[in-house]
Amino acid sequence: MSFVLALDQGTTSSRALLFDGEGAVRSVAQKEFAQHFPRPGWVEHDAREIWETQLATAREALAAAGARPRDVAAVGITNQRETTVLWDRATGEPLAPAIVWQDRRTAGLCEELRTRGLGPLFQERTGLVLDAYFSGTKLKWLLDEIPGARARAERGELAFGTIDAWLAWNLTGRHVTDPSNASRTLLFDIHRNRWDEELLGILDIPAAVLPAVADSSGPLGTIRPELFGGPLTLAGMAGDQQAATFGQACLEPGMAKNTYGTGCFMLMNTGDRPVLSRNRLLSTTLWKVGDRLDYALEGSVFMAGAAVQWLRDGLGIIATSAEVEPLARSVPDSGGVFHVPAFTGLGAPWWDPAARGAFFGLTRGSHKGHLARAVLESIAYQTADLLTAMEADSGIRLRELRVDGGASRNDLLMQFQADVLGVTVVRPRVTETTALGAAYLAGLAVGFWDTPEQLARNWRPEARFEPTLDATERSARLDRWHRAVARAKDWAD
């Protein structure tokens, strides 16, 4: 047994990576899939396409390394979280397109629940805020809108799952999720680590539709032999941000990572108890590994690297995302231009679904270099707001921030990040931390690796970015950023 296979099902692509015993990547395969925007604020995926691209990449990654099923000790799943699938248990067919985490269609429903004064109950029980981001109201919407769906769900004919459960079902035939994914549904009591009947009642969701909740690292099922020409063991499962926290070896309370992908997700390990946020962050389950049930404070930002994609695809001022760095370096500063990337509203700590994207401070001298720089800076400013809230909630002053994700390759952004945080930013050698975390969870379950602490010793820094701005300049810039945010809020009808 030489490898562990990680299936990394992201918002824009499905990937499969084969890791060896040293935690090194031995092969990678990736396939993008279609994003559907049928109405303003709606974002959908075809769940079948997600499964097919995931299966194809897994086969490709195995073939590329010449690996047979008997060479693979275990398989781990990590996934875009909250995205909601409802399928027929008899046929395995989804009843509707998957509703993606970015989808805002249930913002009105969340508003109604908040007006009924239910925000504190949901926050205390689930660690989450009542926002359209999470699965609960998406599932309610499907059960309300698809004729006969609720009655069929009550009879046990339908299955709900986030993407981890959808993939596990297709791989093994078992209907199972893990606590890190369950903790993103608004239906899960994170303290007791189980589905919550009262919340299910409020959202009118029959318990029969829910998956079983298994440990993040442990036996999750045998993968059907016909898929890969022999049986494989599914043994790890975690939402992508929690998996990245594991892959970054943030195993001790107070350690934090930030992932710069489509959005930005900063998680700080708070140990074996959830910290209830007073600053509109989320408390979320990190993982259940053996006896350890660990939690994090999380700040979720909806647009980060996606704003760079918009410069590429929406404005056409760069041909690839990487080109944003030389373009931004073509000017010494943003020339007073500020960008607020509220294209799909604002996530933590603002939670404003009606905010919209904006540029401020444009003058006749502004050009595309300034726009590029302002977009990169907006990613760092959003992260700074998360850190301020996180330090206030946890009482911990962060010493260093571990970073990963596509946009963490951008040195200009990372330096600016260290500057506006006043904290050292550290990028590890292996930036495939999400997939690595899923591989670790799976490998630990089957004895391919021994302990999480042993794996933590594999973590090595590749680059460090030290803060250079003085405190006065830093707070002047943050003030200006907050003025821009205030103007972008509450814009859409």
Ligand SMILES: Nc1ncnc2c1ncn2[C@@H]1O[C@H](COP(=O)(O)OP(=O)(O)O)[C@@H](O)[C@H]1O
């Ligand atoms: N050099 C770069 N500078 C800034 N953003 C980048 C750079 N390279 C990639 N990105 C952004 O990173 C994102 C892709 O990162 P990835 O971690 O693969 O995201 P996801 O898992 O959300 O699909 C894209 O939004 C892309 O625009």
Ligand SMILES: O=P(O)(O)OC[C@H](O)CO
């Ligand atoms: O697919 P990513 O990397 O953009 O991650 C999405 C998050 O899990 C959403 O909560």
